[in-house]
Amino acid sequence: MVEKGTTVDDIDSESLAAAQKMLGVARPRDAVNQALKEAVRRKMVEEYVDFMKTNLLDPDESIRNDAW
Secondary structure (H helix, E strand, C coil): CCCCCCCCCCCCHHHHHHHHHHHCCCCHHHHHHHHHHHHHHHHHHHHHHHHHHHHCCCCCHHHHHHHC
16 A cells, blocks of 8 residues: 655755756656656566576577677
């Protein structure tokens, strides 16, 4: 279950300002939400790549190794 409207007071203000600028958002909430989504996306990609490296059947392993 996800709580709505949770406020965190101890976020690094410099990092938050940098994230807002880089992401092109005005509200801190939008920067935090985008950063959280990106963190989840990156972890999912990392897990998928690890899975594919482990489970991909490649008779010529040099092709796979050259790709990474």
